[in-house]
Amino acid sequence: MTREELMKMSKKDLKNRLAELGKKAQALSGQELTDAMDEARNIGEILDEIKTREELMAAAAAAGSNDPEPGKGSEPGEGGEEPKNQVRAKNGKALKDGKAVSYKAKVLVNPRNAMTTERVAMPQHSSTEISPAFNNVSSLIDRVKTVPLPGGESYKRPYVVSYGDGAGSTTENADYNVSEPEFNYAEIVREKITAYAEEPEEMVKLPDADYDSVVEESVTRAIKRYASRQILVGPGGTGKFRGIFFNPSEEKEQVIDPATDITTITAIDDGTLDEIIYSYGGDENVEDIAVLILSKKDLKKFAKLRDKQGRRVYTIVNHGNTGSIDEVPYIINSACEEIGGTKDKYCMAYGPMSNYEVAIFSDIDARKSEHYKFKQGQIAYRADVFMGGNVVAKNGFIRVKNPSA
Known part of the structure; x- marks a missing residue:
């Protein structure tokens, strides 16, 4: 299934689809196995986005914001305005008022792409080995x-x-x-x-x-x-x-x-x-x-x-x-x-x-x-x-x- 098709499914259906792919994995090989892995990765990302939205909604509720109107579902495919638009409106107002706003890294960066220090703060590591130069001593x-x-x-x-x-x-x-x-x-x-x-x-x-x-x-x-x-x-x-x-x-x-x-x-x-x-x-x-x-x-x-x-x-x-x-x-x-x-x-x-x-x-x-x-x-x-x-x-x-x- 394509990512667009998966985005229309509910969280429950996504989990069922992921379980179904897991059962078929043993019988798949070659390109079919690769496609199944890509679909499973897409499902995982969509589920992470759903979880992020739920966390943002909970934070908004704790801050005294209005609950979503009846009929406004929290997941794709359930109809109504998506809560992320409300969050964006809230963040926009906060920015205009000079307040700080935080975002989840997964919303900003596709996990499959290489992350750079310009996007996300990365820890610096040093190798224990020093690469040698060309040999300059004749045997x-x-x-x-x-x-x-x-x-x-x-x-x-x-x-x-x-x-x-x-x-x-x-x-x-x-x-x-x-x-x-x-x-x-x-x-x-x-x-x-x-x-x-x-x-x-x-x-x-x-x-x-x-x-x-x-x-x-x-x-x-x-x-x-x-x-x-x-x-x-x-x-x-x-x-x-x-x-x-x-x-x-x-x-x-x-x-x-x-x-x-x-x-x-x-x-x-x-x-x-x-x-x-x-x-x-x-x-x-x-x-x-x-x-x-x-x-x-x-x-x-x-x-x-x-x-x-x-x-x-x-x-x-x-x-x-x-x-x-x-x-x-x-x-x-x-x-x-x-x-x-x-x-x-x-x-x-x-x-x-x-x-x-x-x-x-x-x-x-x-x-x-x-x-x-x-x-x-x-x-x-x-x-x-x-x-x-x-x-x-x-x-x-x-x-x-x-x-x-």
Whole structure:
């Protein structure tokens, strides 16, 4: 039944109709069940309106107003003038006299519509959770080899430069061919990394959500983000990371020979990945445990590449900061430049993560102070750690570099 048809029924008939719908509900489904629910909802609203009118009539009677004239029913369908017109007349007179008038919320707002604070006063609630931002820390820091050295100042890792290639034929009674392995070492010095933040004391007093812990965690995340970038672009020198892209001025300190850099890639195409994979390692084998480090922009270029039939050239599987390109693992790091971008800048690195070591000379010391800016009502947070890193295998990574021109 439509709402107009229901409005013509008495309260008793409406209740009977509602009971009838309840009995039929078990046998209904689909659109019929939906229609029955809408009709039941309309009946409920009409019954609420009837109850509201009865309450208003009772209030009017208690205030000394005249009773409804005989024959003037209080419910729709019973004939006569509806009492709500009398109530409106009374409210209008009260308003003209400067008196306050109240209305029931259900009369003003359809319960099925969304209520806003402009219509009805709504209580304010706060979630106990704080929505995080996008991840800004590369997982590179979690994949390299770490060496705990609490209290240390520096660390040296020896590595093999070459195994020697002097074996050969020797005549009887002649000297043996000399074939000695060559060694060197990679030095790791400690760098002090710090982060600092402040928050007003009012933030700590905000309800529900733990803003305080987010601020405290952010200084630790900042340290991790910095260290992850330095694994690639650490400038070397006193008290600094020596990154994969770092080239010492002295040849004896060059763990990665700059002559092995790939400088022929000017754009990503269907042969880019093969060029990188088969350029890395020795002459006798192809490495199968290496990882490609690149920027998100270049990963996008791999993903958008299509063949002449419009099919993807590379099969890419994404897992947030990591994933694979044709089953070759990759890690995204924003310190990498873009292929075809700034000249002479490094864009990618390929090699086993164990070929880079991070020495941790102390734990991360995170502290909170409510005294430093007590007068301003500021709470201060700081965190620091001593750590350093370097490539620890000869030509442990092959690097892709934008050409000079």
